Amino acid sequence: MPNGTNSIKNIIVFDHVGKVFEPAGDVALRDVSFSVRQGELVSLIGGSGCGKSTVLKIIAGLTEPSSGSVTKPGKVSMVFQAGALFPWLSVLDNVAIALEAKGAAKEHARKESLKYLEMVRLGDFIGKFPRELSGGQRQRVGIARALSVDPEVLLLDEPFAALDQKTVDEMHQDLLRIWKETGTTIILVSHLIAEAVALSERVLLMKAGVIAGEFPITIPRPRREQGAEFSAEVMKIRREFFK
Amino acid sequence: MKPETKIIHHRHHSGISYGSTRGQRFYSAFVMPLVLFGVLFLALNYFSKTTLNVTTLTFAKLSLALGATFLRLSVAYIFSLAAAFFLVFLIYYSPRAEEILLPLYDITESVPTLAFFPVIILLFIRFGFFNGAAIFILFLSMLWNIVFSLVGGLSTIPADLKSAAEVFGIRGWMFVKKVLLPALVPQLVTGSLLAWAQGWNIIIVAEVLHTYIPGGTPAQDVFGIGSALVNASASGQSNVFFVAILLMILAIALLNFLVWQKLLQYAERYKFD
Numbered sequence: 441m442p443n444g445t446n447s448i449k450n451i452i453v454f455d456h457v458g459k460v461f462e463p464a465g466d467v468a469l470r471d472v473s474f475s476v477r478q479g480e481l482v483s484l485i486g487g488s489g490c491g492k493s494t495v496l497k498i499i500a501g502l503t504e505p506s507s508g509s510v511t512k513p514g515k516v517s518m519v520f521q522a523g524a525l526f527p528w529l530s531v532l533d534n535v536a537i538a539l540e541a542k543g544a545a546k547e548h549a550r551k552e553s554l555k556y557l558e559m560v561r562l563g564d565f566i567g568k569f570p571r572e573l574s575g576g577q578r579q580r581v582g583i584a585r586a587l588s589v590d591p592e593v594l595l596l597d598e599p600f601a602a603l604d605q606k607t608v609d610e611m612h613q614d615l616l617r618i619w620k621e622t623g624t625t626i627i628l629v630s631h632l633i634a635e636a637v638a639l640s641e642r643v644l645l646m647k648a649g650v651i652a653g654e655f656p657i658t659i660p661r662p663r664r665e666q667g668a669e670f671s672a673e674v675m676k677i678r679r680e681f682f683k
Numbered sequence: 684m685k686p687e688t689k690i691i692h693h694r695h696h697s698g699i700s701y702g703s704t705r706g707q708r709f710y711s712a713f714v715m716p717l718v719l720f721g722v723l724f725l726a727l728n729y730f731s732k733t734t735l736n737v738t739t740l741t742f743a744k745l746s747l748a749l750g751a752t753f754l755r756l757s758v759a760y761i762f763s764l765a766a767a768f769f770l771v772f773l774i775y776y777s778p779r780a781e782e783i784l785l786p787l788y789d790i791t792e793s794v795p796t797l798a799f800f801p802v803i804i805l806l807f808i809r810f811g812f813f814n815g816a817a818i819f820i821l822f823l824s825m826l827w828n829i830v831f832s833l834v835g836g837l838s839t840i841p842a843d844l845k846s847a848a849e850v851f852g853i854r855g856w857m858f859v860k861k862v863l864l865p866a867l868v869p870q871l872v873t874g875s876l877l878a879w880a881q882g883w884n885i886i887i888v889a890e891v892l893h894t895y896i897p898g899g900t901p902a903q904d905v906f907g908i909g910s911a912l913v914n915a916s917a918s919g920q921s922n923v924f925f926v927a928i929l930l931m932i933l934a935i936a937l938l939n940f941l942v943w944q945k946l947l948q949y950a951e952r953y954k955f956d
Binding site for chain 2: 500501502516517518524526528537538541542569570571
């Protein structure tokens with residue numbers, strides 16, 4: 441995906457956005473300004489309570505900003521940390537329900553869902569239920585569901601936090617492949633700097649409700665986490681993180 | 684990509700999937716319950732005309748009495764189920780209503796059922812609707828077990844699941860049908876089990892109405908296993924009494940084995956990790 445190309449439009453724009461959760465008066469966002477270009481893969485990192493999930497919720501439409509303005513597209517989809525699958529629905533129906541909610545007939549929704557499950561390599565699991573899947577498989581179902589509605593922006597809220605390293609590595613490869621195949625704009629929230637550097641074109645560091653730093657990642661793909669360039673990039677962000 | 688897979692609506696029973704038409708689903712969801720309800724009412728009406736003569740009680744008549752009690756419990760359960768869902772949805776969809784109503788539910792639950800007796804006498808007994816009085820008592824004792832089980836169930840629904848429903852536009856009736864009701868299945872089963880236990884517990888109070896009516900006579904009791912127990916005990920018919928107790932225990936055990944255990948197993952698939 442091209443970087444710094446002015447002809448590519450900004451699909452998300454946060455302009456001095458603040459968010460206060462009432463009635464407690466908790467300040468989640470103070471003054472957040474950033475933009476995301478169409479087709480970009482951006483990571484939002486930061487410590488607990490810095491406001492990164494709140495940014496995601498605002499983009500997803502789950503909450504409104506208290507101040508400032510947000511420009512975002514209509515079709516936004518989300519992958520949740522624990523998958524957020526419905527335990528009583530099969531894998532196929534967990535994906536299809538998103539299409540049915542958009543007005544698709546059940547039969548058509550199921551046929552379409554099959555395509556997305558094939559994309560995440562779960563075509564053989566359509567009759568299984570979430571309790572029969574591993575953590576990684578559940579996340580893949582979540583990704584398939586999120587993609588099935590053909591979103592303009594895909595949000596991932598720490599989707600790999602509960603997974604083992606081997607599964608995480610596989611999921612990273614799957615995410616990059618899906619990103620290349622679909623060209624969807626992706627915003628990934630993570631608490632791991634290395635993960636953000638491995639996946640993203642740009643990393644936004646959040647601290648105490650503001651964007652504390654912006655780091656374009658120009659390391660060519662595939663990125664080797666053991667490489668000197670990779671480590672240097674991680675260290676640069678880490679220094680800012682702990683400043 | 685694999686060859687096209689024929690996808691049909693799946694109903695899962697004992698691990699078997701098979702197709703169903705819209706008509707079949709409408710029949711299952713509406714027609715069958717209405718027919719069942721009608722049959723229950725007709726049967727209960729028949730039992731209202733049956734008198735309880737302890738000296739001539741046979742095993743067959745005691746079994747019929749048990750059947751009458753079971754029908755009464757079923758009707759009361761259906762009413763308490765409907766009322767419970769109404770009360771719970773009221774507080775789910777309105778935080779303001781929750782603030783006012785939840786404490787009210789707590790208070791009402793604590794009021795002994797017999798405190799409602801003046802209401803029961805005015806509404807039912809005065810018009811000779813003794814079955815109605817018995818069902819009303821059972822309804823009051825069953826209702827709150829279901830309500831508070833469901834209220835507890837609401838708090839177990841993960842926030843992420845509700846957020847996912849909102850993000851994907853699952854709203855209104857679709858949300859109730861595909862998310863809320865399935866999420867409450869485990870608590871519905873537990874609440875129903877407790878409600879029926881409470882119902883069996885209070886069956887004597889519900890059927891032996893004459894004890895609570897000023898100037899009451901045994902003619903005002905309703906035909907059932909509860910009234911059979913009391914009348915057998917009062918007239919010294921210990922053999923009738925013990926058979927009645929055994930029948931009741933057998934019925935409760937069978938219900939537990941054939942219904943509740945199976946439902947509790949079925950409800951496992953609706954539980955969150």
